[in-house]
Amino acid sequence: MIEIKGLEKEFRIHQARPGLAGAFRDLFNREYKTVKAVDDISFQVEAGEIFALIGENGAGKSTTIKMMTGILTPSGGEMKINGFVPYKQREEYVKSIGVVFGQRSQLWWDLSPLESFRLLKSVYKVEGKEGDAWLDRLVEELEINSFVSQPVRKLSLGQRMRCEVAASLIHRPQLLFLDEPTVGLDVLVKQKIREFLRNLNETEKMTVLLTTHDVSDIEALCKRVLVMDKGKLIFDGLLADLREKWGNGTEVVFQFKAKTTVEQVRAVLGDMPCELSRENEYSIRIKIQRSQEMLPYVLSTVMSSFDVSDVKMVETNTEDIVRNIYSTKDEVVAHG
């Protein structure tokens, strides 16, 4: 479905000189710097996957998306999506994809979304009963029926965004790109859009690629995550693996009936690779790296050795993980 191998993109950036004199010099002679926005990226995606592409601003996400949607031509590497080479067969290729740019509207500001849908139907040559039925389904599932005939300028952001999603799907694409689709939306609308996407993915086997800053989007929708940093793909794998790799592991806080020291607990655990820290006189926090195997052992050992009054488990959430990735820059490339 999506095959990308060694994808690269270089940009020449104009370096403005500072100050008035510099601006004058720029009139006649400009300095350029070459920047590798996307550096040797490879991955494959099967039909029907929902996956997320994340990374800080400037990590190369949007350049990658622009290449995948056929807007930009790569400076190197190979790319085949839906059986097309996007930048070579652009007009054919774009019929098989839908794109939602969260910041940019594809609806006509002064007209109702319904009018825009009509126009897009002509653009994509969607005809006949099937097309109508499909649009009806989109309208129904996105619950936009009550305002689809109002001018776009009178809609709220949430209403507009749902119409944008419908607009991008008019031609029933196999692959949907969502670029920051939930920025600024309230929780209810976010949920509605996610539910809709999940349903679409299940019933239509539609592949969805999401770029987002909102970690809750990823948790709600994606199994697979790709992480970019400085133009490179630094992680490609399951969300669960991402947690394992960059997560703080699991933390267990034991509340003891008697005063207990770190040394006492360390004694029963032996050289088990875990971090111990003291919360207060009666409480110890244990940080476990590879949770799946170690957690039961730690739990049973501590429980059987001490009088425990309470156990609290603290699981790190994806948001922390993402923060971790961005702050630790060791480039570990996982296999896809």
Place this chain on the structure above:
Amino acid sequence: MKDIFRLFTEYLGQYFKSRLAYRANFLSELVSNLVFEVINLVFILVVFQHVSTMKDWTRDEIIFIYGFFLVPYAVFSMFFSFWDFNEKYIIRGEMDRILTRPINNLAQVCLESIAPDRIFGVITGLIIMGYAAFQLKLTFAWYDVLLFILLVISSSLIYAGVYTGIAAVSFFSDSRTGIAPMIWNIQNYGRYPVDVYNKVIRILLTWILPFAFVGVYPAAYFLRKEVYYGYAMLTPVMGIVFFCIGLLVWKLGVRKYSGAGS
């Protein structure tokens, strides 16, 4: 091509719906276009209060040329009015959206900014020409109508080529206001006979920015100025050549935009 025509009718419908949302502005734009067209007429009328001829051209001949000049420009602006191309499509990034649609990108940009109300410019031009023709007691043969249509289309293609090429410059440069408004100033010199200018400017207006072919040359045919017949008949050739140049620059621009050109 058939698809684009079908889309054109769709866009036409959308245009009227959205324009009617701001009726007051719609009217004020019609009026302001008319004001602009009339003000140039005022210049001619005022000047000819002081003199009787300009080079060998009489007042009514100059008015006739001006009337003709308005027609192809109006036809051109019905289909190509992307004056804010740089701002809208490059700076605000709408070009990305255009490129994710399965229609020729230039056609899309044109369709998104069609301005059928410019038909009024055609009407104004015809009225001015009609008045001058009546004053000059010009007579026309039946095939002059066909020739008129051919010449108007050719002149419109010159505009289309020049301005498509200039819009495409935005793909190469981050310039904000661009050079289009400046060229627009030059084009207005096509509404006077080229023999009032010196040789350099005459060559410029004939071969480089061929705005003599949108006014005086084709109009001279109907004024029966035989010296200019050759140029008048050259108009269709110039139209096709410049339109092709415009398309080529546009194509190169899109290539540059998608990063394949550099």
Place this chain on the structure above:
Amino acid sequence: MGKLYLELIRIRFLTMLAYRVNYYSGIIIYNINIGAYYFLWGAIYGGQKNLAGMTVEQMTAYVAIAWMSRAFYFNNIDQEIAQEVRDGKVAIEMIRPYNYLTVKAAQALGEGIFRFLVFALPGMILVSFFLPFSFPSTWGAWGNYLTSLLLAFVINTEINLLTGVLTFFLFRNEGIMFAKRVVVDLLSGLILPISFFPIWAQAIMNYLPFQAINYYPSMIFAGAVGPEKAGEVILLQIIWVVILLLPISLLWRLARRKMIVQGG
């Protein structure tokens, strides 16, 4: 406060400088405009020595200087205001600790200074090679011209502020702004010196501010208004500057009230 406006002028100047295509083409095309009108007037004069009280030489200088003056006073702040009103940016401007209209005027001045130094001066020098063209001979005449030009800028900017502020009430007024531009070009004397118009039209135009935008400074430069009458002309301009403040402050007050009521 003064420092802020100086900074605004400087920033706009630098912004203009950053767009180099405009710079090259600007000089060339201003000269093409002047050249073409020069030939047009040459053809109009034909053999005649004097039309409407102006000689060919005076007319030539007039055309060149009228365009050069335009480079200084011309700006698009009305369109900028309209854009900011439509985008809702103007609401943010309202809560800043400065007067929005003064900020716009300062930006216009930055643009004007840029065009004057970068377009008009080199352009004028270039033109003087090709056209029989003479600069004012005394420092006093230069002073009169520059004073008059600065006042012309203020008047034109005031008119632009007026049409720009109208956006608060009309929402979309591109039509009015475009019409205003061509009307100003005609009635200010850019295309046609005021003395060419029929007497009845001149009588009407005496009651309008437009000829103070171009005709007055250009006539001073061309020497058609001598030093003894220049003071009078400048006084007339100052009167227009003051008169135009009135409708601006009135409309601006109404616009702000409208903003508060509608919340932007």
